[in-house]
Amino acid sequence: MASEPLDRVFEDSPVPEYPSFEAIQVGVDDGIAVVTLGADPDRPNPTTTMTPELLQFFRIVRDDPTVRAIVIVGRGKVFSAGGDVKVMGERSKRMDPSVNPAWVKRLPVDRATDFMTALLEVDVPVVAAVNGHAVGAGLRIAMLCDYVVVADDAKVGDPHVKRGLVAPQAVLLGELIGARRARSLVLTGRLLRGEEVVEWGLADEAAPRDEVLDRALAQAAQLAELPPLAFRWTKRALNNRVKAAVAQYASEGYALESLTMLSTDHAEAAASFAEKRDPRPYEGR
Template sequence: MAEVIHFDESALHIDGPVAEFLHQRPQTRNAMSMVLRDDYARMIDWVARDLSIRALILTGEGGSFCSGGDVKGMQQRLGNPDPAVNSPDATRRRLEDSHRWLTPLRELDVPVIAAVDGGAFGAGFSLALQADFILASSRAVFAMAFARMGAVPDYGALHTLPRIVGLANAKDLMLTGRRVGAEEGRALGFVHAIHAPEALPPAARAFAQKLAQGPREAAAMTKRLLNRSFETDYAAMCTFEAYAQGVAMHTPYHAEAAARFAKGEPPAYDWDKPASGQ
């Protein structure tokens, strides 16, 4: 039976092995408010503790993924004379506090899918890049809009974006702040697939359901190793690989897969096998 956990500006829908986190502030195009940040921290803790969840979808309500930082909140802070609220150090602390949940989001043991319909601007684009896959609607628009506000890209984008699109393309997107459609996003490599707006939600759920059939432990370790592969030398990565394989090949999932192979049975997880009904 499906379960819904309501937070302050969002909700987590859990249906079997798939959880879907929905931004529910469409009047602001789902801006990244301080409240939504706290919702993320609570949601990630929930998903990390519930081992029945095998895939997570991030998405937005009302035709927008996330419009970026809460500009009204920024204006209020800039008018506040309290240095605990409005100072370089206060800004640094707020951003470092965001990584209290952004880092665990990136390191979740389960695959994370950003289903982007409409705008993903500034921090919203950065947030989508923390996912393992971005599925976009045909009307999705991405922009590293920080330059328009005289700000530096944040939410980890200075790390994630150049590793996906290359340094030259990252400079283009970050220094211009220009808008990028779904097709260009796919050409640059950060959009995995494009769907019609009405088809995006079911397509994201079907994609998540398929990923959820895979090996939880092996997928988790593969994610962790890949996330460190650009900063790790070859010898160290080979050592990590050996330790991870030692764990993976002693899991029940591997034992069952090996038994099926020995019997000539098809694997339980076969991405190329059409889904039932296709």
């Protein structure tokens, strides 16, 4: 008896069960999964709470034969503002290992690299609908997707250094947009907008904010119609180099970021940002 084609075998696989997410929302319609970042419309979709759930989703969705493409969009007017600065400020006040050694387990050294690898290993097309600001770890989500549509008024960049933190994804940015542009972006903390985001290679197209999700859904539908095996294995070949960079450099970057979380420079940067004032002179040298 002739063996079944591989794509038919994948289609007949059982549908996995998804947990009840709280920091993200997942819905599937006509083979396209829409992942909405954030649960509270009054907060800027911080990755602090979303990352563990996104990691879980990316690992599960690989085994879901009903999903042919994924669109990631932010709730409200923000895609993702990265780490929660308020949480950072509160955390910096209690990061004394002699008093609270439990904070060590919350450092993002392993969790961040696991997240990037899980997203890179999703076989189906992943499209980012950057409907608003995408900064820091929010930018990381978008730049690891296969196609990015950005709102023409969205601010996109990586202000880690301005917050007194090492920019852990600097090497990854260099891999994707080139070392010179990565330096300019992360060392200055500058934020790009619309067409400038496209020109720098961080997005594929810019659109008015109210059109971003529709364009992303249309692009996801087009990609979903491509021969699935050819797509997934070509994508894998493209992502292997990025995964190698993550494996080689990312853990060091996140370890160094974790060290700067202990610094008075970071504590002052987080406090001044939260209090909307200029930072006092920094001590770190």
